[in-house]
Amino acid sequence: xxxxxxxxxxxxxxxxxxxxxxxxxxxxxxxxxxxxxxxxxxxxxxxxxxxxxxxxxxxxxxxxxxxxxxxxxxxxxxxxxxxxxxxxxxxxxxxxxxxxxxxxxxxxxxxxxxxxxxxxxxxxxxxxxxxxxxxxxxxxxxxxxxxxxxxxxxxxxxxxxxxxxxxxxxxxxxxxxxxxxxxxxxxxxxxxxxxxxxxxxxxxxxxxxxxxxxxxxxxxxxxxxxxxxxxxxxxxxxxxxxxxxxxxxxxxxxxxxxxxxxxxxxxxxxxxxxxxxxxxxxxxxxxxxxxxxxxxxxxxxxxxxxxxxxxxxxxxxxxxxxxxxxxxxxxxxxxxxxxxxxxxxxxxxxxxxxxxxxxxxxxxxxxxxx
Numbered sequence: 469x470x471x472x473x474x475x476x477x478x479x480x481x482x483x484x485x486x487x488x489x490x491x492x493x494x495x496x497x498x499x500x501x502x503x504x505x506x507x508x509x510x511x512x513x514x515x516x517x518x519x520x521x522x523x524x525x526x527x528x529x530x531x532x533x534x535x536x537x538x539x540x541x542x543x544x545x546x547x548x549x550x551x552x553x554x555x556x557x558x559x560x561x562x563x564x565x566x567x568x569x570x571x572x573x574x575x576x577x578x579x580x581x582x583x584x585x586x587x588x589x590x591x592x593x594x595x596x597x598x599x600x601x602x603x604x605x606x607x608x609x610x611x612x613x614x615x616x617x618x619x620x621x622x623x624x625x626x627x628x629x630x631x632x633x634x635x636x637x638x639x640x641x642x643x644x645x646x647x648x649x650x651x652x653x654x655x656x657x658x659x660x661x662x663x664x665x666x667x668x669x670x671x672x673x674x675x676x677x678x679x680x681x682x683x684x685x686x687x688x689x690x691x692x693x694x695x696x697x698x699x700x701x702x703x704x705x706x707x708x709x710x711x712x713x714x715x716x717x718x719x720x721x722x723x724x725x726x727x728x729x730x731x732x733x734x735x736x737x738x739x740x741x742x743x744x745x746x747x748x749x750x751x752x753x754x755x756x757x758x759x760x761x762x763x764x765x766x767x768x769x770x771x772x773x774x775x776x777x778x779x780x781x782x783x784x785x786x787x788x789x790x791x792x793x794x795x796x797x798x799x800x801x802x803x804x805x806x807x808x809x810x811x812x813x814x815x816x817x818x819x820x821x822x823x824x825x826x827x828x829x830x831x832x833x834x835x836x837x838x
Contacts (some may be wrong), residue, residue: 540747540831
């Protein structure tokens with residue numbers, strides 16, 4: 469074997485083969501693979517971040533919920549009935565009509581009520597005229613009192629002059645300057661002046677005592693006026709009750725009133741359902757520990773499948789439903805069996821529903837408990 473062949477074998481090559489390139493170190497090979505898969509690594513990292521974010525959002529906004537099918541729409545229905553007995557003259561509403569507060573529902577015959585109002589007004593006018601008459605008498609009596617007082621003053625002045633004349637002539641009679649007849653004449657005038665003063669004083673006293681009588685009559689007349697005014701107000705209230713209006717916004721249901729019928733006091737003419745409605749959900753008492761006030765609720769109504777309504781927990785009844793039933797249970801027996809009770813929970817809509825709802829309709833609320 470010649471030297472050429474030996475050299476080729478040492479170099480690991482053959483005449484018909486090319487020399488192999490030298491291999492890179494192991495670190496360079498790993499970096500190359502990582503660079504080649506950089507896009508895949510970034511994608512996996514982004515998916516991990518999105519997954520963590522999604523789990524966080526679900527933990528904060530989502531969570532478990534508590535649901536029950538023992539729930540229904542509730543409202544405080546109103547029985548529309550008259551407060552007076554009269555004939556029905558008009559029923560301007562119909563069944564299941566939506567009305568606003570103040571809308572006329574029923575009109576009753578107002579003929580008798582109008583007559584009572586007119587009579588009460590006439591009695592009020594008469595009472596006011598009586599008071600005016602008494603006030604005029606009081607003013608006239610006060611004038612008479614003033615005149616009587618002046619008369620007393622005048623007679624007092626006359627008595628003073630008569631007293632002076634009488635005293636002077638008595639002195640002159642003692643001196644012999646005048647006759648006894650002249651002295652007696654002035655003494656007689658003095659006595660007459662005394663009598664006139666007494667009469668004037670008595671007359672003034674009698675006239676003054678009549679003033680309190682007139683003032684008492686005025687007070688009595690004012691009390692009578694107030695009584696007549698109260699009767700007028702009562703008659704006006706009775707007249708206003710001939711028109712029955714809607715107490716709040718709502719719906720007319722179970723209409724029984726008809727034109728021409730006679731309506732008695734307390735007779736049901738129709739049922740009125742207010743628009744303010746809520747959900748009464750009867751949850752088990754063992755579930756109440758996870759229900760909190762203000763918790764968000766998703767409401768599904770059986771009458772409108774596929775629709776959901778937002779609400780929140782407004783209150784929890786202080787007691788089970790059976791405790792307030794017509795015949796509450798008596799558990800003081802020897803064969804008592806414990807039964808899980810249900811407690812009504814009031815759920816209020818966040819916004820008025822845009823669909824017609826009514827009391828008793830079945831719903832399925834789901835309360836978020838975390």
